[in-house]
Amino acid sequence: MASEFELSRNITIGQYVPTDSFIHRLDPRIKLLVFTILVLAIALNTSYLGNALGLLLAIYLFWASKIPISYGLSGIKPAIPFIIILAVLQLIFQGNVFSGGTVFFEYGFILITSESIRLVIVSAVRFVEIILLSSVLTLSTSTTDLTHAIQSLLSPLKKIKFPVHEISLIITIAIRFVPTFAIEMEKMMKAQASRGADFGSGEWWRIIQRTKDMLPIIIPLFNIALSRAEDLILAMESRCYTPGNDRSSYSVYQSIGRDYIVLVIGLLISALLLFYHFPF
């Protein structure tokens, strides 16, 4: 029962495993860029061989960053039942949509073809790949580095008047406030529960009732969030923060040789995944 109120424990945002490996020392800008391109390439690849390559790459990156792979697998574990249910559903119902290839099995509306089997396997493997890749990125890069990287990667957009600095400030505020709100929520849920509040034990068909049960925590949450926002606005304005002004940065990133090598390798792998026609 007590664990119901332990919110801040489950929050892994900003979790960082300092092993000072090769991957950790890479320029965060390059890391983020290569990650984004790789994920897009993997998301668009539909061949067995391409996804096997992606999986191997993800496992290699874990090994190279010296982070125990259990960190990545812990993200997959709760998902296994979903993956299996979804795979079965796709297998049963998708044959008619992806009817290409050889027909293996046909009974009534159930149609299993080589294309629908491909869809099932590839989407499951793709899921594992993306989880592993995104955990390598977030576990080996601190939040500060990530937001700085986002800011400097988006900086060419300044030319078209895109508010790059403002966007990265928004991201920083968002990440900064998650733990704060989690703590506030914990306090609030305990306070409400000690006054006899009942979270979601009403009959299951009464949607409105069950929603109303959640209101005693949801409304204060938004109110706390918005009143903290007002405080922050006042604090920033009274310090004369002006959006859109040019600013210099405390930390300046310098890409060196190995960063460019990683960038080239990442681009080559992505191009391979995107444009090469894999035989399987």
Added chain:
Amino acid sequence: MKGSLSVRNIVIAGVLGAVAILLGVTRLGYIPVPTAAGNATIMHIPAIIGGIMQGPVVGAIVGIIFGVSSFLNATVPLFKDPLVAILPRIFIGVVAWLVYVGIRRRSEYLAIGTAAFLGTLTNTVLVLTMAVIRGYMGAEVAWTVAITSGIPEAIVGTIVTLAVVLAWKQIGKGKKSKISEDL
């Protein structure tokens, strides 16, 4: 774009983004309802509120934050696809803002409620459309999900948004920083 992101817009977008992330990671954003999915999500509500309170830019930014966080936290392959998880979420706040501004003159309550209802439906419809386009489910399955889970979600979304926005409008009177208005 320079004028459109004031200090207020930046901070409100950031804070609502934090709420969206929090609702996702703590599973508080899932209200159990009798549908196939078993849950109605309320994680898109910060995007709707951002749209209603601060306009389309803030709504879209909160939507993107919600999308990225649902992409990173996803436990189903469907939402590990950036095209399904992130892209459709941009439009939630924008639609909510358009609806709100369109109806506001007739009745504030009606405007907030309708904006929340249609904003939620935007989320459902666009996500399912992308899911069908990307081949995660067939059109029949998508229609079933849209009806069985989209409608309860829209009801839940309307109630929560109305409650939150109206409560804030009551409490928040006189709390606003006036500095930016003087500038």
